[in-house]
Amino acid sequence: MISQCYRLYAPKKFRIDLVEEHLSEDDVVVKPTYLSICAADLRYFSGNRNIETLNKKLPMALIHEAVGEVIYDPRGKIKKGTKVVMIPNTPVETDKIVKENYLRSSKFKSSGIDGFMRSIVCMSRERVIEYKKVDDRIAAMFELLSVSMNALEHFTSYSHNRKQVLGIWGCGNVGFCTALVLKYTFPNAKIIVFGTNMTKLSYFSFADEVYTVDNVPKGLTIDHAFECVGGTNAEDAINQIIDLINPQGSISLLGVSENRVGINTRMVLEKGLTLLGNSRSGYEDFKAAIDFLERFPKAKEYMGTIITEIININNFTDIGPAFEKSLHNDFKTVMKWNL
Amino acid sequence: MIYAEILAGGSGKRFGDTNLPKQFQMLGNKPIIIHTLEQFIINPKFDKIIVCLPQEWITYTEDLISKYILNPEDIKLVIGGATRNDTIMNGCKYIEENYGLNDNDIIVTHDAVRPFVNQRIINDNINAMKKYDATDTAIDATDTIINIEKDGIISSIPDRSKIFLGQTPQSFKIKKLMDLFNSLTTEEKDILTDACKIFTLKGEKVKVVAGETFNIKITTVFDLSIANAILKVRDHD
Numbered sequence: 268m269i270s271q272c273y274r275l276y277a278p279k280k281f282r283i284d285l286v287e288e289h290l291s292e293d294d295v296v297v298k299p300t301y302l303s304i305c306a307a308d309l310r311y312f313s314g315n316r317n318i319e320t321l322n323k324k325l326p327m328a329l330i331h332e333a334v335g336e337v338i339y340d341p342r343g344k345i346k347k348g349t350k351v352v353m354i355p356n357t358p359v360e361t362d363k364i365v366k367e368n369y370l371r372s373s374k375f376k377s378s379g380i381d382g383f384m385r386s387i388v389c390m391s392r393e394r395v396i397e398y399k400k401v402d403d404r405i406a407a408m409f410e411l412l413s414v415s416m417n418a419l420e421h422f423t424s425y426s427h428n429r430k431q432v433l434g435i436w437g438c439g440n441v442g443f444c445t446a447l448v449l450k451y452t453f454p455n456a457k458i459i460v461f462g463t464n465m466t467k468l469s470y471f472s473f474a475d476e477v478y479t480v481d482n483v484p485k486g487l488t489i490d491h492a493f494e495c496v497g498g499t500n501a502e503d504a505i506n507q508i509i510d511l512i513n514p515q516g517s518i519s520l521l522g523v524s525e526n527r528v529g530i531n532t533r534m535v536l537e538k539g540l541t542l543l544g545n546s547r548s549g550y551e552d553f554k555a556a557i558d559f560l561e562r563f564p565k566a567k568e569y570m571g572t573i574i575t576e577i578i579n580i581n582n583f584t585d586i587g588p589a590f591e592k593s594l595h596n597d598f599k600t601v602m603k604w605n606l
Numbered sequence: 607m608i609y610a611e612i613l614a615g616g617s618g619k620r621f622g623d624t625n626l627p628k629q630f631q632m633l634g635n636k637p638i639i640i641h642t643l644e645q646f647i648i649n650p651k652f653d654k655i656i657v658c659l660p661q662e663w664i665t666y667t668e669d670l671i672s673k674y675i676l677n678p679e680d681i682k683l684v685i686g687g688a689t690r691n692d693t694i695m696n697g698c699k700y701i702e703e704n705y706g707l708n709d710n711d712i713i714v715t716h717d718a719v720r721p722f723v724n725q726r727i728i729n730d731n732i733n734a735m736k737k738y739d740a741t742d743t744a745i746d747a748t749d750t751i752i753n754i755e756k757d758g759i760i761s762s763i764p765d766r767s768k769i770f771l772g773q774t775p776q777s778f779k780i781k782k783l784m785d786l787f788n789s790l791t792t793e794e795k796d797i798l799t800d801a802c803k804i805f806t807l808k809g810e811k812v813k814v815v816a817g818e819t820f821n822i823k824i825t826t827v828f829d830l831s832i833a834n835a836i837l838k839v840r841d842h843d
Binding site: 268269270271272283284285286287288289290292296298338339341343347348381386387605606 | 634635636641644645647648649650676677721722724725726820836837838839840
């Protein structure tokens, strides 16, 4: 099965590769329809990864947030036109303890192997999930939401039960989704979002309180925290969390940082804090994300507010400008994939 | 009904140092014709796929299909004709005899040796047929086309902005195609190098949709070398 694979081969440079994909009876053929650009994609696009990483991973098709339509099932079981979300995590083994997204052997599309910027994708039928009640543009963000679901599951398993005040640091896409998921999962908790950009914080209308990090009221404390900042600001965010969090609280870390982060471990020890690492997501998290949006229609509306722009991709030459625009958009850029 | 017709009628010429017709040469891990067929099999809009072949290669092709294609039920093998248009007509007659014909039935014809066709081009063809009776696929001409007289002297150079390179698929309303073809004189049939010309000779409109530069036709050993060089095999998904 030959597909056109739209690969980044150098920062800001895409090319079309013709690729022979393997199709087995365990697979289905999916035509991607809506692709959502993630900050991780933009780091590759802009060349904001170290040179060794770029040399190792490129050329590579970007995008791990995508939905599509099944156009062919060799077994004839999945109906043509069925709308599915594609799971980028690709495990090659199972483990009774370790989740699929933490297995070191798992592959991840758009990080080491090609992502979804292709004309057609041969996907294992075990790695696609049907959705029905969610608009395609919003469904393109299921992966983003599933990352919050993964963190939520981790949090509920490993945090104490006093969950009266939950703080979320970061006013980007991950912060938005995580705050939204927490709001609906813990309706009695006070949700407070901390960020640096008041305009972006204005989108968090469902939150009980929002503050810029330089204007936090004196005496404010939280029971548990979620760090969704990443990058160079992760250090400041985590240290502010350590200052504001109550003893024995948990800090869920979701922000990706290229550099090592210096944190106040003395106070982590003194307060008996729990740091929970979170990365990516697996099958069950996607199921939870779909279930979440299908169960809460208002959550769907909220997710719609963070689609900053939808860009039609009719030609190969439309791809580069879409990524350029995404660099400047407040929240999500979704590509309607007509290739 | 929407039919695909894969044109694999050629067998006469040697391909490099072998008699194995070009459509059966290996591209990556599969014969060229299998790659081409796959693009039509996965397109959900087709009701049947007709493959037109030289008679002596029918059983051979059946073997290939059973080896490489997971669901071959909708593929029908039909004996081709002496010329390209005879081959197309044989496919049309097969459809008429086995499934009957309605005015709006469509056939999307495609060269077996253009394996890099994609779903966008196929769907653009089918969509154009909602409004037109015939559709061609073409790309901009990047080389200059020149007309040469018998003595090797250029007689004219057409305006390149009006020159395009025809590819396939070419799509037709089957009934109209058959009617027009049957109305041609022998002289008119002799100068047919292309199925769309059946329509243009009779003053009928042919819509053009965009092809792709990579939708190449593998007709020479050099073309096959290029095709194998540009095709990458996925080894890590």
